[in-house]
Amino acid sequence: MSVPVLYCNRESGHSYKIALALRLMAVPFEQRAVDLNLPREQRGEDFRAASLFGEVPVLVDEDGLAVCQSNVILDYIARRYGKLDGRTPAQRTRVREWLAWEANRLAMSFPHLRFSRCFAPADAALEAWWTQRMRADFDRLDGELRARPFVAGEAPTIADVSCCGYLFWTDQAGVDLAPWPALVAWLERIRALPGWLAPYDLLAASPPIRSDARA
Template identity: 80%
Template sequence: MTAPILYCNRESGHSYKVALALRLMGVPYEQRPVDLNLPREQRSADFRAVSLFGEVPVYVDEDGLAVCQSNAILDYAARRYAKLDGRTPATRVRVREWLAWEANRLAMSFPHLRFSRRFTRADPVLEAWWAARMQSDFECLDRHLQGMPFLVGDAPTIADISCCGYLFWTGQADVDLAPWPAIIAWLERIRSLPGWSAPYDLLIASPPISAGTRT
């Protein structure tokens, strides 16, 4: 067996949530940065060999199995290493419900808004749609977290890691979390977890994303 590999990019919240989960699980791995400025067909041969969709992140485990898509990687890691998962079959179902919600809702709003405001500006109508959808998503998340320490029960799971992935970058999109105090408190609890590290501290350097890039 060889050490696991995480193909990633320092500006990718999807990469960050996988890197953070592995760190909190205590799983050692090697990071290999991917230049997102390059067209997918021009990215490194070793990355293209394991990436089904040409996107980061991709996790290659100790046995050489490559897993793509961040929430699929989180699900796989939680099962493989028996950490950051629900404690019962019922709670594990709840965890995966949040993974599906994040992929369909949160990942379709704030990350795009941040990318537009930080890297490549989108059409104002589209940016306004992302902002409105983000507000609805944040309201849903905040409402659920009121009176709850984590998304599923009293311990962190991959559901929390999935949903928090981009939210340490709200300032980059000029988004103030003040209207959502339960989210602010939840993010502080995540920051307090042993082993937590901020995105730019955890992910190694990769080529900066250039203005005009569309990943």
């Protein structure tokens, strides 16, 4: 295998995290789109063999090692290629603290709200709960970004890639970022990084998600 293979979906912010990180690292890779409308047991055999949990994204590296879960993949490629990581052990630890925070907080709020408003509507109580959590998460992130240009310090890292994964889609969920100006400025700094591309410009085409899709 000459380049890593990324199994992904165009509507998946977790897939976008990995594609964006690889692009910012200038690591060539191949994309293989996964149809999330299909039940997991009907998805491609090569994908099912690589994906421990039947979910996207999965990265199969040049040596054939398959790695799943987006923040684990980010950690893996930062260490493998020596890019987008902290410069000291303490900084690298802080980066991984933010990866854990994103998985527990941000990934549990806005992505669900977007999915409800774009693909499979949830009930009002769930949307209200996701919205409340999202606002708290955006408050937390905005507060950090008032003190420094990037999430974990002065330079971009995989922590920024993780936290921004879904935030270029806020318009799809009808979320106005005006109350969080530091967050908005941070997204602009990410857009200015060499190699940045928006999700739909970067990710390979895949079948549109139906309301009964199971990610």
